[in-house]
Amino acid sequence: MRLNSQDIHTRFRRHAVRVTRQRAAIYQALAETTSHPTANELYQTVKRQHPMISRNTVYYTLGVLRQAGLVQEVNVGHEVARFDGNVTVHHHLICLGCSQIVDVMDEALNQLAVSDGQARGFRILGHRVEFHGYCAGCQRAKLDAPQRSRQEH
Numbered sequence: 001m002r003l004n005s006q007d008i009h010t011r012f013r014r015h016a017v018r019v020t021r022q023r024a025a026i027y028q029a030l031a032e033t034t035s036h037p038t039a040n041e042l043y044q045t046v047k048r049q050h051p052m053i054s055r056n057t058v059y060y061t062l063g064v065l066r067q068a069g070l071v072q073e074v075n076v077g078h079e080v081a082r083f084d085g086n087v088t089v090h091h092h093l094i095c096l097g098c099s100q101i102v103d104v105m106d107e108a109l110n111q112l113a114v115s116d117g118q119a120r121g122f123r124i125l126g127h128r129v130e131f132h133g134y135c136a137g138c139q140r141a142k143l144d145a146p147q148r149s150r151q152e153h
């Protein structure tokens, strides 16, 4: 989604975040991708247009934006945190081979609920479903690998 600076200012104001040029650039880069980048990947992207930006600024800003509810953190197993600029309710397909994360928008999943008996007094604020497996590319690579080694013999 292409965001103009007016959109960014409005969102920041709504979440009580002070706007700086660098913060806006970091948020924009994250909001415009669906790749769920790591903080370092985001730094590499933003640096292309803002060569003076520091890695620390990107990490710190991600923390500020996360606390404000403008971005969310996605943790996949023991890997480094990935970030998502889409904070609307959605779910994820996670590839165990290449670690890609793909968004799933599904109204039925949004409606999932825990029965009162299982909730054990929790006041539930939300949920996110993760599907783990192998993407099409990784499945193909797995199928190709044994064939290639057979051809070599």
Ligand SMILES: [Zn+2]
Pocket: 095, 096, 097, 098, 099, 100, 134, 135, 136, 137, 138
């Ligand atoms: Zn994959």
Ligand SMILES: [Zn+2]
Pocket: 036, 084, 086, 090, 091, 092, 102, 103
């Ligand atoms: Zn997502």
